[in-house]
Amino acid sequence: MSLLATAYGKPKQRPRMDPLSELVQTILSQNTSDANSRPAFRNLLATFGNLDAVAAASTDDIASVIKSGGMNRIKARYIKDTLGKIKRQRGKLDLSFLNQLPTTEARKWLTSLPGVGMKTANCVLLFSLRKPALPVDTHVLRVAKRLGMVDSRASAEKATVQLEGVVPPAEIYEFHMLLITHGRRTCKAQRPLCAKCVLAAICPSYEVFVGRRYGEEIKS
Numbered sequence: 001m002s003l004l005a006t007a008y009g010k011p012k013q014r015p016r017m018d019p020l021s022e023l024v025q026t027i028l029s030q031n032t033s034d035a036n037s038r039p040a041f042r043n044l045l046a047t048f049g050n051l052d053a054v055a056a057a058s059t060d061d062i063a064s065v066i067k068s069g070g071m072n073r074i075k076a077r078y079i080k081d082t083l084g085k086i087k088r089q090r091g092k093l094d095l096s097f098l099n100q101l102p103t104t105e106a107r108k109w110l111t112s113l114p115g116v117g118m119k120t121a122n123c124v125l126l127f128s129l130r131k132p133a134l135p136v137d138t139h140v141l142r143v144a145k146r147l148g149m150v151d152s153r154a155s156a157e158k159a160t161v162q163l164e165g166v167v168p169p170a171e172i173y174e175f176h177m178l179l180i181t182h183g184r185r186t187c188k189a190q191r192p193l194c195a196k197c198v199l200a201a202i203c204p205s206y207e208v209f210v211g212r213r214y215g216e217e218i219k220s
């Protein structure tokens with residue numbers, strides 16, 4: 001990881017939101033970019049004022065103000081149902097109680113909510129509550145597989161378990177951010193830039209993509 005930190009710089013902590021806002025914003029970010037989901041979240045709050053008002057709104061009204069996030073009808077339903085379930089179970093829209101739970105328990109509680117899978121739950125746990133939970137998105141999964149850190153056929157959920165077992169808890173945030181940056185800039189899905197990669201010397205996939213290791217002499 002120090003090689004990646006040297007190449008891309010040490011990741012800065014994201015601004016911290018309360019866990020409920022982080023949850024709603026993460027639902028909005030499913031299958032789309034931050035550039036699309038953040039305006040949708042801002043629009044949601046600007047229109048309704050707060051998440052209590054969002055919970056009381058109709059699914060149609062929520063869907064109409066989150067259009068920029070894509071899949072707006074599905075996400076509106078998830079947001080409405082999730083806020084409703086939290087309110088019924090906790091008596092109010094507040095997830096700060098998760099702070100007191102061990103990571104595994106907090107994740108279990110979150111993934112019982114509509115539209116909340118392991119990655120969404122881990123975003124809330126890592127970014128808002130600063131717990132050692134690893135969101136495995138498409139970049140993290142691809143890079144981890146190419147580096148041989150997880151099985152080549154592992155699902156995102158299986159990869160989460162494997163990676164959380166080997167990455168020290170205090171380094172999970174940095175690991176997550178650096179693998180995403182590496183996946184976007186160098187270890188791209190279609191044409192990884194292996195010749196420029198700082199991990200080339202230790203990556204078992206290097207030869208798959210390039211064929212030969214640096215400095216290897218041609219034998220005649």
Ligand code: SF4
Pocket residue numbers: 146147186187188192193194197198199200203204205206209
């Ligand atoms: S050597 Fe290639 S496949 Fe391996 S991490 Fe670097 S870019 Fe990805």
